[in-house]
Amino acid sequence: MDKKRLQRWTSGRKICMLILLAILTAYCIMKIPVLEKIIYPYPHRDIIEKYADQYGVDPLFVVAVIREESKFLPQSESHKGAIGLMQLMPSTAKSISESIGDKTYSDNDLLSPEKNIQYGTWYLASLQKVFSNNTTLVIAAYNGGRGHVQEWIETGQIDPKNIRQQDIPFKETRDYVDRVLKSYQKYITLYHN
Structure with missing residues (x-):
């Protein structure tokens, strides 16, 4: 994998992790029922x-x-x-x-x-x-x-x-x-x- 592709892949992975972290943070702070129903289906x-x-x-x-x-x-x-x-x-x-x-x-x-x-x-x-x-x-x-x-x-x-x-x-x-x-x-x- 060349350096630019590796940087894009790493950057995309970081963005996904940040989105996941934001969702988990929102869940913990606001206890959003829609998100809780995913955990308690x-x-x-x-x-x-x-x-x-x-x-x-x-x-x-x-x-x-x-x-x-x-x-x-x-x-x-x-x-x-x-x-x-x-x-x-x-x-x-x-x-x-x-x-x-x-x-x-x-x-x-x-x-x-x-x-x-x-x-x-x-x-x-x-x-x-x-x-x-x-x-x-x-x-x-x-x-x-x-x-x-x-x-x-x-x-x-x-x-x-x-x-x-x-x-x-x-x-x-x-x-x-x-x-x-x-x-x-x-x-x-x-x-x-």
Whole structure:
């Protein structure tokens, strides 16, 4: 590459970096909702709202869980074997299919946004019933397991009436609860009508 072409390329690259820096600065200073919606998108909105309405869950809560579970990548699979947008374990999904009478379920269905969101939303609704709509406990149970959260309550490690995130025994679950709650608040700010 000759010297003039290299200078033009370098100059163009600097201009792109300055534009990106200006956009990020504007976002940080003004919290422009359009820019924030890029960082907090709402894909699969129709599906989310359909099942959220059917099962009585706030759709903005569902989208916050999806954002933190899979970053909206339907083919996601965790190192523990959780699959899809809402990162459901196949054993959990099988149990959900039996609970809702879905005789056609197979593990491959977890890669389908429709089925994954349906099952994940149903599961959130079931956790809301178990934990009396305590959002922090629901999120902790979604990540750390219903049995663990019930054990923490029974052994006095956490007080369900005065739950503090720092009381959650599993660091991974504590961090997860924090991320989902922050995303949930951001979704409420950006999308609540």
